[in-house]
Amino acid sequence: MRFLQALRYFCREAAVNLLRSWKVSLLAVLTIAVSLFLGGAFLLVSGNLAASVERWRGEMRAVIYLKPDTPEAELRRLAAEAGRQPGVKSVETVTPAAARRRFQQIFPGLADLVAGWQDEPLPASLEVGLDPAAGAPARSAWLDGWRRRPEVTLVDDDREWLGQLETVVAVVRTVGLALVAGLLGAAIFTIASVIRLTAYLHHEEISVMRLVGSTEFFIRGPFYVEGLLQGLLGGLVASGALWGVYQLLHARGRGSLVSAVLVLDFLKPQEVGFLILLGGAAGLFGAVASLRREAL
Amino acid sequence: MIQFFHVSKRYPGGQSALDDITFDIPRGQFVFLTGASGAGKTTLLRLIFREEVPSAGQILVNGRNVASIPQSKIPYLRRTIGVVFQDFRLIARKTVFENVTYLPRLLGVDLQGQKKLAYQSLRRVGLAHRLNAFPPELSGGEQQRVAIARALINEPDILIADEPTGNLDPDLSREILRLFLEVNLRGTTVILATHDRDTIQRVGRRVITLDRGAVVLDQELVGTDPPALDLLAGTGPDPEPPPEGEGGAG
Numbered sequence: 401m402r403f404l405q406a407l408r409y410f411c412r413e414a415a416v417n418l419l420r421s422w423k424v425s426l427l428a429v430l431t432i433a434v435s436l437f438l439g440g441a442f443l444l445v446s447g448n449l450a451a452s453v454e455r456w457r458g459e460m461r462a463v464i465y466l467k468p469d470t471p472e473a474e475l476r477r478l479a480a481e482a483g484r485q486p487g488v489k490s491v492e493t494v495t496p497a498a499a500r501r502r503f504q505q506i507f508p509g510l511a512d513l514v515a516g517w518q519d520e521p522l523p524a525s526l527e528v529g530l531d532p533a534a535g536a537p538a539r540s541a542w543l544d545g546w547r548r549r550p551e552v553t554l555v556d557d558d559r560e561w562l563g564q565l566e567t568v569v570a571v572v573r574t575v576g577l578a579l580v581a582g583l584l585g586a587a588i589f590t591i592a593s594v595i596r597l598t599a600y601l602h603h604e605e606i607s608v609m610r611l612v613g614s615t616e617f618f619i620r621g622p623f624y625v626e627g628l629l630q631g632l633l634g635g636l637v638a639s640g641a642l643w644g645v646y647q648l649l650h651a652r653g654r655g656s657l658v659s660a661v662l663v664l665d666f667l668k669p670q671e672v673g674f675l676i677l678l679g680g681a682a683g684l685f686g687a688v689a690s691l692r693r694e695a696l
Numbered sequence: 697m698i699q700f701f702h703v704s705k706r707y708p709g710g711q712s713a714l715d716d717i718t719f720d721i722p723r724g725q726f727v728f729l730t731g732a733s734g735a736g737k738t739t740l741l742r743l744i745f746r747e748e749v750p751s752a753g754q755i756l757v758n759g760r761n762v763a764s765i766p767q768s769k770i771p772y773l774r775r776t777i778g779v780v781f782q783d784f785r786l787i788a789r790k791t792v793f794e795n796v797t798y799l800p801r802l803l804g805v806d807l808q809g810q811k812k813l814a815y816q817s818l819r820r821v822g823l824a825h826r827l828n829a830f831p832p833e834l835s836g837g838e839q840q841r842v843a844i845a846r847a848l849i850n851e852p853d854i855l856i857a858d859e860p861t862g863n864l865d866p867d868l869s870r871e872i873l874r875l876f877l878e879v880n881l882r883g884t885t886v887i888l889a890t891h892d893r894d895t896i897q898r899v900g901r902r903v904i905t906l907d908r909g910a911v912v913l914d915q916e917l918v919g920t921d922p923p924a925l926d927l928l929a930g931t932g933p934d935p936e937p938p939p940e941g942e943g944g945a946g
Contacts, residue, residue: 405804605787611745612799612846613775615768 406621413622414629417598424594425630431590432634432679433641435583440642440667440675442576447671448664449569457532457562464526464546465554468496468519474551475524482526485542487534492527496520523553530558584682587634591686595627599691624687631683635676642667642675697723697885698744698854703753705739705909713739715909717753721887721902723853726880728896729889731906737889740906741856744887745777746770758853775799778847778884782859784839786831786846792818793827796846803850817845821875837868844875848884855879857888861895873899 418425464482466475475493483491494502499522504511514521530539540559547555599606609619646666667675698721705714714736721727729737742748743755746762755762758776765773786795796817797810805813818824821841831839840860847855857876861869873888873895880886890896896903900919905912 402804409801604785605790608785608787609798609802610771611774611779611785612802613771613773614798614802615771618802 410621410625414626417626428591428594428630429633432587432631433637435587436635436638436675436679437641439580440638444667446569446572453565460530460532460558462528462543463556464552466524466551467553468523470524479526482528487531487539488528489531490529494525496522496524588682588686591627591630591683592690595623595687595690599623620691623691627683627687628680631679635679639672639675697721699756701754703750703755706751713909717911723885724883726886726901728903729887735906736909737906738858741858741889745774776853778852778855780843780847780857780860782862784843786839786842788831792829792842796849799850813849817849821845836864840872854885859889
């Protein structure tokens with residue numbers, strides 16, 4: 401039998417088997433869909449989080465807070481000095497009055513807190529835009545140098561929390577991988593059981609096929625395709641569900657932190673393809689594993 | 697065609713099913729294999745199509761040593777042997793057409809070719825008009841005829857039947873036996889296991905008698921009521937028209 405003919409036969413038989421025992425097939429498809437949905441969700445969240453970290457890294461900045469009585473000329477001098485440092489993209493001076501206005505703008509409900517003071521309540525500062533491509537040790541040493549200067553009260557640096565976010569991304573990825581591996585194992589087991597059950601239900605037909613001279617390839621082929629189809633269907637269901645949940649969160653959380661950080665972009669087409677193929681591979685593996693030791 | 701050389705078969709635990717069997721069945725011969733239940737008839741038949749492996753001895757089928765052919769070659773051996781069982785072994789959820797076309801399908805014959813072969817084979821057994829029926833819709837005799845059509849679809853060199861009339865009433869048994877004799881007349885070697893001594897006596901032919909796993913008698917019998925075909929005749933070939941427009945197959 402030619403390969404394409406055989407493949408057509410396998411697909412037809414597998415489709416008939418899937419429809420005939422649709423309840424157990426559905427169970428297998430849903431099991432694999434749940435595992436892949438969770439895997440996809442972790443991929444989506446960690447991917448968006450990593451992209452956000454990367455974006456923030458590109459916008460990395462440090463704020464150098466000066467003593468309250470720093471004169472404006474000194475502020476400009478320090479800004480010019482900071483601007484000469486390699487790895488510094490920009491320096492913006494923020495006078496105490498500008499800092500107060502900004503506070504009142506951002507937190508209108510707390511505007512009274514900083515109003516009516518004899519002296520400006522907020523210190524002057526330098527907002528320094530840093531080039532993420534510049535070497536981290538040199539940047540660190542430079543900022544430490546500023547911390548030690550007498551005219552400086554505090555240096556607030558993005559690096560620390562960006563590092564913490566990177567750790568969170570790594571943890572999310574690791575936990576996701578472990579969880580998905582476990583769930584995928586369960587899904588493979590389910591598919592293997594379903595295939596074994598189907599093979600058992602067909603044992604009479606299999607014995608007839610052997611009797612008339614069927615090869616093992618011809619006998620097992622439909623079961624392998626059945627496992628593959630279950631896995632691919634599971635992958636498709638998972639991708640569809642993920643897309644639906646993404647749309648829902650995106651629509652509901654527009655403008656929120658969750659939307660901005662965790663569900664900013666959907667998976668890339670190749671990642672969706674990978675999820676579906678992973679389902680197919682798991683299904684095929686389940687089928688092969690279930691029939692490998694079976695005498696059929 | 698089929699040669700047994702000192703063949704023995706013992707099952708794990710030491711139980712002996714066949715003991716030192718030697719015989720030779722030439723091409724085109726009709727052979728009755730008889731003996732009481734448990735005499736070893738089924739085991740002997742299963743050895744021919746390599747469902748069982750002998751514990752000792754050699755079995756040649758069409759010049760091939762069945763005992764030593766590799767597992768991967770067994771399907772090719774079986775494609776030259778048609779097998780019919782007492783319990784028909786039809787798949788209830790498949791149509792008659794699907795039941796008889798397993799072999800053509802796996803050999804890559806296209807649907808038109810499968811329909812043609814199914815029609816020809818079913819016509820020989822008088823059931824071409826039941827192409828789209830399901831086995832449970834057929835009588836016992838019809839089911840056995842479908843099983844015979846399945847065995848004959850590839851024009852096998854050898855047709856093996858294990859108690860094919862065991863589940864049928866005398867009229868139907870006669871009809872099935874007539875089919876086997878017809879198949880044999882076309883040149884197919886037929887080995888039919890039965891314990892129905894009356895039929896054997898009336899039909900005649902070569903008779904190999906087994907008792908407790910050994911051949912106790914190998915004789916040519918002249919039927920008591922010849923010619924056997926006339927004796928067994930009762931239904932002619934299927935008269936229905938060719939399958940043009942016959943739908944639903946496959």
